Amino acid sequence: MWNVAVSPACIGSGVCAGSAPGHFAIGADGRSHPPATPVDPDDAILGAAASCPMEAITVTDADTGTHVDPFI
Template sequence: MVSTAEATWRVAVDRQACIGTGVCAGSAPEQIEIRDGKAAALRPEVGPSDALLDAAEMCPMAAITVTDVATGRVLAPEE
């Protein structure tokens, strides 16, 4: 786990870049869904989740960004 249990992460999906493969929703169904053929965050801010980091890393278009709210540090995808 990248952060402590009390951390808050921001999930952003670039729906223009998303091609709707569904890999993200399969990896992190509690945080991401496919809506109208594109990925969408179920909530804009969530607690830490390894599944969410995996989903962002697996996205073939790098359309999902996970950021630590407190620090502004991008946690995924890694550059």
């Protein structure tokens, strides 16, 4: 399982919501939010993290807290 977080650096570009709509949504504040966490590992999450123009998405292993590299 992975924990997914979006930092306040998010500018709401929507790249993550467009590439992984089941894992990210733009909230009323205009920023991206993960609808649920922890989640099952999914390459779409890593793609969204790698595509974020602000590098605002963090993916960590839910058990160990180890950072999951979005550039795998």
